[in-house]
Amino acid sequence: MKRACVIGWPVAHSRSPVIHRYWLKFYGLDGAYELEAVPPEEAGSFFKNLGKRGYAGANVTLPHKETALSAATHADQAAKAIGAANTLWLDDSGLLHATNTDAYGFMTHLAEVAPDWNKAGRPVMVLGAGGAARAILHGLIQAAGAKITLANRTTTRASALAQSFGPRISVVAWEERNGALAGCGLVVNATSLGMTGRPPLSIDLSALPLDATVADIVYSPLETPLLAAAKARRNRVVDGLGMLLHQAVPGFERWFGVRPAVTPELRAHVAAHLEAS
Ligand SMILES: NC(=O)c1ccc[n+]([C@@H]2O[C@H](COP(=O)([O-])OP(=O)(O)OC[C@H]3O[C@@H](n4cnc5c(N)ncnc54)[C@H](OP(=O)(O)O)[C@@H]3O)[C@@H](O)[C@H]2O)c1
Numbered sequence: 001m002k003r004a005c006v007i008g009w010p011v012a013h014s015r016s017p018v019i020h021r022y023w024l025k026f027y028g029l030d031g032a033y034e035l036e037a038v039p040p041e042e043a044g045s046f047f048k049n050l051g052k053r054g055y056a057g058a059n060v061t062l063p064h065k066e067t068a069l070s071a072a073t074h075a076d077q078a079a080k081a082i083g084a085a086n087t088l089w090l091d092d093s094g095l096l097h098a099t100n101t102d103a104y105g106f107m108t109h110l111a112e113v114a115p116d117w118n119k120a121g122r123p124v125m126v127l128g129a130g131g132a133a134r135a136i137l138h139g140l141i142q143a144a145g146a147k148i149t150l151a152n153r154t155t156t157r158a159s160a161l162a163q164s165f166g167p168r169i170s171v172v173a174w175e176e177r178n179g180a181l182a183g184c185g186l187v188v189n190a191t192s193l194g195m196t197g198r199p200p201l202s203i204d205l206s207a208l209p210l211d212a213t214v215a216d217i218v219y220s221p222l223e224t225p226l227l228a229a230a231k232a233r234r235n236r237v238v239d240g241l242g243m244l245l246h247q248a249v250p251g252f253e254r255w256f257g258v259r260p261a262v263t264p265e266l267r268a269h270v271a272a273h274l275e276a277s
Pocket of ligand 1 (some may be wrong): 102105127129130131132133152153154157190191192195198209217218219240241243244245246247
């Protein structure tokens with residue numbers, strides 16, 4: 001039986017088991033997906049002994065994504081550019097490989113819901129400068145030539161991020177975010193604002209063109225206050241659940257040998273789980 005797990009500290013909140021166990025059952029595979037709560041001081045040795053623990057690979061969540069990257073023998077371009085790994089697998093020789101599938105997950109869902117999001121090559125606005133924002137910026141830069149405006153509460157963090165990605169990204173002060181929406185074709189909330197238990201993202205969408213797409217990577221609640229406001233003025237919206245589902249695909253394929261599909265049934269299953277918790 002093949003086994004994979006999600007490694008984090010804490011880890012109980014992870015939605016990954018709900019997704020991977022759904023696929024294991026759906027495809028009738030002899031596999032298991034487990035939760036591993038690993039404290040930071042043990043993470044390095046846990047990764048090195050992943051095979052000995054009987055795992056074919058793992059997902060990695062906070063706070064271990066950087067440790068996972070440095071523990072891997074081979075990291076792909078996405079993991080290196082994002083500076084963090086969320087998916088690991090062992091090859092036939094027992095070497096540990098790392099990737100980061102957040103950019104893939106975000107871009108795949110964006111292309112599915114809003115295939116023409118970049119048709120006119122208009123500027124993109126990204127809010128946030130944490131780990132998830134870094135992945136989103138990597139995905140956007142790989143996919144399109146559009147100019148990207150970045151705003152974050154802590155401007156120095158946005159500037160450091162912009163610098164590491166090069167001249168395509170320009171930073172605006174957090175206080176300037178409303179005006180900077182003028183002419184944008186896409187706006188992405190990559191902050192944690194709007195999450196259940198957190199304040200909503202405070203933003204005035206008036207300057208945003210009505211045909212722009214509004215994406216939120218927060219998936220709990222499924223409809224964040226930002227998405228509700230965007231919907232009310234008839235902007236097209238992209239929620240965070242699709243990213244969560246698509247980012248899980250490459251890992252499952254590596255560990256269990258089947259490329260799983262992101263279907264409306266999986267989406268409903270995970271959405272029901274989110275609602276119940
Ligand atoms: N859909 C998915 O698959 C997916 C994947 C990854 C993450 N996410 C979600 O994305 C969100 C961000 O994750 P992360 O890992 O990037 O977190 P993070 O590294 O902790 O970054 C948090 C970001 O939110 C900003 N922020 C927090 N509180 C704020 C406030 N009161 N006012 C203004 N800005 C505030 C931070 O700004 P400062 O720099 O100023 O602190 C920072 O930019 C989380 O909600 C996470 O669940 C979703």
